[in-house]
Amino acid sequence: MKLFLSFFALFCSFMLTNGAISDNHQNSFGTKKEAKDLLERAVNLIKVDEVVGLTMMTVKSGGFIYKDLYPFCLDENGILVSHPYNLGSSIKEFTDIDGIEVGKIVMKTAKEGKISQISYKLGRYSLGKSESPDEYLEKPTIKKSVFYTRVGNYICMSGYYEN
Template sequence: MFKKGILTTFALLFGLIATVGQTAEFGTEAEAKSMIERAVNLVKEDKIRALDAFTDLEGGFGYKDLYVFCFNNKGIILAHPTNLGMDASELTDEDGVNIWSLVSSVKKGEIKKITYKLVRPTTESQETYTKTSFVTKVRNIYCGVGFYAE
């Protein structure tokens, strides 16, 4: 029961959310990669404006089931459509993988793919799915965009 609760919380944090979707259209790997590249450019230009745009899903940063999420260097969420301010540093997937450890391992300027398992919130099932996120570190924050493989 506790494990399912953690997975559900994690799915809400990194998964598909009502403000983005409830749609059958899912973002692709190429679309996620393009979105993180655009996000990096906006953070470099104006970090505060970028974080606001990501949280508010403005400027094309809420497309299909894709959105940008960002953290400070302690795992606190700086940009997310529903979980702004949440401490994500201890969240793990069903296999016990600490997601923050994966995210925070990226080097500044690098875009890295990380993979973990989540419940997909827009489905009726509690089945877990593989999710991959492109993550990067830019201007001392970590940002990512994820997509489901299935």
């Protein structure tokens, strides 16, 4: 029965993003709606099976990387437990160039069942140029907004760059 529920939740999570996936593919950068859809899809999957959800968000073939968007999760210590590029890194002390303590704010304000949003400045990643994110981080920094929520023992996030 659990296997059936896992597959059913996976199927439903893919169907929820049907609108995001069928949108304009000519734009290589994700939108606000697409980022939020990815977060909701990730949350739904984690609620059914944490291991499968975290793994699918981490592996690049897991179906969660879309344009320049991807969801990721951290544990209660701020360590990234799912991320396609920075797995194992800590965001606890992450502060943007304007001094916004993004990591601390997210960890303090994330609530189960409520999607919140925070904005900060960061360089945009250009997918496909390198395996190491720092090697393809574009300058200058631009505004990035991230949706986040608590799911059990995790905080999951998905963000987009504002143009």
